[in-house]
Amino acid sequence: MSEPAPEGEIRDTRLADALSERYLSYAMSTIMSRSLPDVRDGLKPVHRRLLFAMQQLKLDPKSGFKKCARVVGDVMGKYHPHGDASIYDAMVRMSQEFAVRYPLVDGQGNFGNIDGDNAAAMRYTEARMTEVAMALLDGIDQDTVDFRPTYDGEESEPIVLPSNFPNLLANGAAGIAVGMATSIPPHNVGELCDALKHLIKFPNATIDKLVEFVPGPDFPTGGELVENRDAIVEAYKTGRGGFRVRAKWEVEDLGRGTYQIVITEIPYQVQKSKLIEKIAELINDKRLPILTDVRDESAEDIRVVLEPRTGKVEAAMLMEQMFRMTELESRFSLNMNVLDAYNTPRVMNLREVLAAFLEHRMVVLVRGSNFRLGQIERRLEILGGMLVAYLNLDEVIRIIREEDNAKQVMMATFKLSDVQAEAILNMRLRQLRKLEEMEIRTENDALVVEQTALNTLLNDEELRWKSIAGQINEIKEKFGQKTEIGKRRTVVGDAPTAVIVPLEAMIEREPITVVCSQKGWIRAIKGHLSDEQVKDIKYKEGDKERYTLAAQTTDKILIFATNGRFYTLGCDKLPGGRGHGEPLRLMIDLPNDADITEMLVHVTGRKLLVASDSAHGFIVPEDDVLAQTKNGKVVLNVSPGAEATSCTIVPEGADSIAVIGSNRKIVIFPIAELPEITRGKGVILQRYKKGGGAVLRDAKAFTLTEGLSFPFGSGWRTETDLLRWQGKRAGAGALAPRGFPTSNKFA
Template sequence: MSVQNIEFTNALSERYLSYALSTIMARSLPDVRDGLKPVHRRLLYAMLQLKLNPDAAYKKCARVVGDVIGKYHPHGDIAVYDTLVRLAQNFSLRYPLIDGQGNFGSIDGDNAAAMRYTESRMTEICTFLMANIDQDTVDFRPTYDDSDLEPVLMPAMFPNLLANGSEGIAVGMATSIPSHNLHELCDAMLHIIDNPKATVLDILEFVQGPDFPTGGVIIDDANSIKQSYTIGRGSFKVRARFHTEAIKGDNYKIIINEIPYQVLKSKILEQIAALLKDKKLPLINNIRDESAEEIRIVIETKASYPAEAVMESLFKFTNLESRIQLNMNVIGANQVPRVMNLLEVLQEFLAHRQNIITRKSKFLITKIEHRLEILQGLKIAYLNIDEIISIIREEDEPKQIMIDKFNLTDIQAEAILNIRLRSLRKLDEYEIINEYNNLQKQHAELTEVLANPKQLWKIVKSEIKTLQSKFGISTTLGKRRTSFSEPSNIPAIIDLNTILREPVTIFCSKMGWIRCLKGHNHDLSTIKYKEGDAEQFILEVYSTDKVIFCSTEGRVFTIAANTIYQGKGHGEAIKLIVDIGNHSITNMFTYTPDQQILLASSSGKGFIVMSNDLLAQTRLGKQIMTLADNHQCIACIPVTGDTVACTGSNRKLLIFSLNEIPIMKRGHGVVLQKFKDALLTDITVFDATSGLSWRHNNKIKTEKDLINWRAKRSSSGKLPPAGFPKDGKAFTIT
C-alpha cells in the first residue's frame, strides 16, 4: 500500500471541480436539443419501455418510479416521483409530457398523493419527443450498472426546451427559461429554414414572448422583450388577469381568474388577507376564494373607484405581479454550457433535427439494402424452385451447394432455407417483385435526402407543419394563454396614512445587495455581508419615505422605503428591483420635495436638477444625465451650501460659486472644471463661511482661506493644499 502526499488545496480544487461539472452536466442544465435533464430523459424512456403510450392503460406511478431507479437513475424515489408529478401538472408545464390519473397536487401548493395511489402514462406530445428512437437516431450508453442501455439524448421532434421551459441551479451558473407557444415557435423555425440569414429581430416577428401555463398578462414594453431575447438574459413582468362583475347598486366586484406563473394561489390570499388586517388596502372590503377547477378570486371593493386603480395597489403589495427571469444558459450540442439567444436555441434544435433525419435515413437505407439482398435471393429461388427443393432434400450441406451453384450470398442462402412450405406458392413471386420495386423506390428517395439538403429540410418542414396541425393555436392545448399589455400609467390608490411611519435603516452593499432593518443607530459591526462584499451606503429614513438611487449611467430610480426587503439574510439584489443593468450605484438619498441636486460626470460636466424631476414611476427609471463615451456619472448629491469644490485625477482643485451652474431637467450639463488628459474624480457643495473640509489620515481637515483656488467655472484649478488626498477622493468625509 503506497501513500501519496498531495497538497490539500490541489486535492480540494480537483474534487470540487469534478463535483461542479457533474452538477452542471447531469443535474441542473438542460440540453438545448431535447430540453431535458438526465432524470427527465430516464423517466420518459422507462415509460416508453413499459409501453405506456397515450392509448394504453394507466400504470401505477410506483411501478414507473421503481423501473427508473432500478434500471437507469440510482437516486432517491422521492426525487424521481417529484419529477414525474411536475411533468404531469398542467399548471407547471405548458405542454404536459405525462398524463396523470389521481391527485397530482394543486396550484395552491398541495402535494401530490403517494405514488402507490396515482397512475400515469405518456401524453401524445411526449411520443413526439421520442419518435424513431429505435431507428439509430440517437446514441445509447450503458446504464450505471452496465445491465442495460439508455439514450444519451432524445430525438425530440418538437422544441421542448422553449415550449415547456426549464429551471435549474448549478455550481456558479443557473438557467431559467419560460415556456413559449409551440405554434409561434414552429412559425419561427419555418422562417429560419427559408431564410438562413434571419436575425433575432426577424424571429421576434413570430415569437411574441413567453406563454405561461397559468396565463396572465405580460406588461413589459416591446423593446425590453427584444433586448432580453437578443442577449439571452432578462426578465418579464407578469400580472394576474382580472375582470369586473356588476353587483347591486352601482358597485362591482373584481374577479381574478389567472395568476402569474409559479405563484401559489394560497400565498396570494394570505398576502391580501394580511394587508387587509393591517389596513393597508383602504378600498377593499373583503376577499374570498371561489376557485374550483378554474381560478376565481373575488375581491369586494368599498367605493366605485376604477378597478384598474384598485388592482394597481394589489400589484404593488402582492405576488399578483411577479417577475419571471430569462436566462437561457443551456448545454449546447458540443457539450459546453453557455447562454444562447432565441435564434441560437432554435438553430441548435433544427441542426439536431437535421442530424436525426440523416441518421434515420442511413438506418433505413441499411435495412432496405439488407431486405433487397434477401429478395434478390428469393427471386432466384422461385426461378429454380424444383432444383432448390431437391438440393435441400438430398444434400447434407445444402447451404454451401446453393451458394456455389446459384452464386448466392450467405444471407440469401440462409433466407431461402428459412422459407416456410406454405410460402412456396406462385403468387408469392409477384409479391416479392412488388416489394422489391417499392423498396428500390424508397431507397432512391432516402438516398436523395442524404444527397440533397433541400430535400432534407423539406422533411423537417413537413414535421413542423404536422406539429402545428396537432398542437397549433387553433387547438385547445395550443391556444395562446398569456397576453401582452402596455405598462399602466394609472397610479395605485395607496393611503400613506395607513402605512405605519416608523424609523428604518437601509443598507446597500458594494455588490448591489439592499435590505432594510427597523430602527436607527444600528451597531454596524453586527451587519453581515456576502463574502467579498462590504457596505457602501447606509441611509436612515422612515417607512413612508421615497428613496432615490442614481446609477453610473446617469439614470435615476425611485423606491418606496416600505417595499425594500426586510427579511433575514443578505437582502435582495438591486437588479431585481430596478433595471440598473450592469451599472453600479453612484448615490442614494431620501427624496425631499423641491430640493436641488447636483449631478456631475467624469468628463468634468454637470448641472443642477430639481428633486421633483428625479421621481421615476417605473422600474426602468429616468435617464437624467447624458454621458459621453466611456464616461460615468460620479456624483448625484443634494445641494447644501453656496460653493462648489471639484478635483480631478490631475490633483487640481477648483472652487467656484454654485450660482454659476444652471438648473436643467436633463442633458450633458456645462463644463465644471477643464481637464487635459484627466478626469473629474470628486465634487462637493459646501458653505463658504464654514470652509472646505476633507478627510486626511482618518482625520477631518478644514481650510477656510480658499482664495488661491477660487476661479470661474470651467477653469483648470490649482494644486490643492497640503494634506489633500492623492487619490482625488477627497470630500467623502462621513
C-alpha cells in the same frame, strides 16, 4: 499470526489542490448530469430517463396506465442512481398542467394543484406518456441518437432524445448548478414552428424578425405579458433578461355603484393559496384599506374575488396598487444557459437555440435515413434470394431433399449469399403459392423506390431541409394554435404606463392631532382636539408641549431642522396616542447637534420662506422639499457655525417680506427681491453691524396692504403704518414697534 493487508497508495498533496480537484468533479457532475438541460431535447437526465423507461414499459398514450411506483422503480434501478423522491417529484411536475405548458406525462390520480398541495404517494398514482412525449421519442429505435452504458453497465440509455418537438423553448427549464443557473420560460409551440420554418429559409434571420413570430413566453397559467417589446428583443438577443407577467382580471358590476374584481388567471409559478394569504394579511394590517375582503371561489378554474370598500375608487387604480404590493404581478427571469451538442454549458440567444434544434433534427434525419437504408438493403437481399427460389423452385426442392449440405449447394448453384440461402431454407410451404411470389415482387419494387428516394434525400441538403420543414408542419398541425392544447394562453399586452395611485386611496382617511413635545417625542391622537383638550395632554416629567397639528392620516408632516434639512413623515406611520409616543430621532436621522426649527402639515402647491441665522434665505416650493429617505433632504445650505432659524408659509398673494434680527431691528422689502430656488444658501435678507453679534431671528411673508401682524399681550396686533421699516433687501432696518415680543418672533 496473519500478515496485515498491504496499504493503498498514499500521496502527499496540498489540501487546496485536493479540494479544488474534488469540487471541480462535483461541479461538472452537477452541471452535466443534473441542473442544465440539453439544447437539443430540452431535457435533464432525470426527465430523459423517465421518458425512456416509460417507453420501455410501453406506456404510450393508447395503452393503459401503470403505477408510478413501477416507473420510478425502473428508473432508479436501471438508469438513475438517486433517491426515489427526486425521481417522483420530477415525474409529478412533468404531468402538472399548471407547471408544464405541454405535459409529457399523463397522470391519473392526485398529482398536486396550483395551491401548492403535494401529489399523492407514488403507490396510489398512475401514469403514461402523452403525445408530446411520443414526439420526443419518435425514431429512438432507428439509430438516430447515441446510447451509452447505464451506471451499472448492464443496460444502455440514450444520451439525447431524437426530439421531434422543440421542447426546450416549448416547456422551458429551470435549474441551479455550481456557479451558473438556467431559467427559460415556456413558449407557444405553434409560434416556435413558424420561427423554425422562417429560420430554415433565412438562416441569418435577425432576432427582431424572429420575435415577430415568437412575441414572448406563453405560460401554462395564462396571465398578461406586460414587458416592453424592446426589452423582450434585447432579452432574446443576449439570452438574459426577464418578463413581467400580470394576473388577468375582470370587473363584475353589483349594482348601486358597487362592484367586485374577479381574478381569473394568476402569474406562472405563483401559489394561489399563498397569494390569497398575502392579500388577506395586507387587509388585516390596514395596508390595503380600500379592500374589505378577499375570497377564493375557485373550482377547476381560478376565481379569486376582491371586494373594494367603496365603488368610488376606479378598479384600474386599485389593481395597479395590487400589482405593486402582491404577486399578482411577478417577473420571470430569462437565462438561456444550456448544454450544447458538445456538452459545453453556454448562454445562447433565441436564434442559436432554434438553430441548435434544427441541426439536431438534421442529424436525426440523416442517421434515421441511413438506418432505414440499411434495413432496405438487408430486406432486398432476402427478397432477391426468394425470387431466385421461385424462379428455380423445382431445383431448390430437389437440392433440399437430396443434398446433405443443401445450403452450400444452393449458394454455389444460384450464387446466393449466406443470408439469402438461410432465408430460403426458413421459408414455409404456404409461401410457395403464386400469390406470395406476387407480393414479394410488389414489396421488392416498393423498397427499390424507397431506396432511391432516400439516396436522393441524403445527397440533397435542400431536400433534407424541406423534409424537416414538413415535420415541423406536422408538429404545428398537431400541437399548434388551432388545437385545444396549442391556443396561446398568455396575452401579449403593452407595458403599463405609470399610474399615480394617490395615497388617500390606499390609506383610511381619519382626522388626527399630531403632538410633538419639547424633547422630541411624537404621537398621533385620534380626532381633532379642541384647545381645552390640547391643554389636557399629558407629557413625560420635565417635558411639555411644542407642536400640535390638526391633520389627516393621509397627510405628510414636514420637519425643518437647524441643519437646513427637511424630513418627511407619513401621518399613517406615526405611533398612536396611547402613552407618550416615540422619539422623533428614531424615525428620522436627525443628528445630535441639530434640533427642530419648524413642523407643519404638507400642502401641495404651497411655498415656504426659509432663512438661517446668518441672515441668508430664499423661497422654495413646498413640493420640492419632500424627502424620500430617513436622512432627509438638504434645502438650505448653512455656513459653518450658523443654523437654520426660520421656516414660514408664504401666503397666497403675499408681496412683502419682513425680517427681524436679535438686535430687534425690522426690515421690510418687496418679495420680488427674494429668489425662488429649490436648494442653496440664499441671498442676504438683513445686514448687521460687524462685531455686534446680531443674528437673524425670524422672517415672514405678508401682504403690505393688510399690515404686519405679531403677538401682543394675550392676542394679536396688526401694524399698518410700515413706512419707517420699508426699504431694500439687505438693509439694516429700524427698531421694532413698542410691545413687540421679546422672543423677536413674528408668531
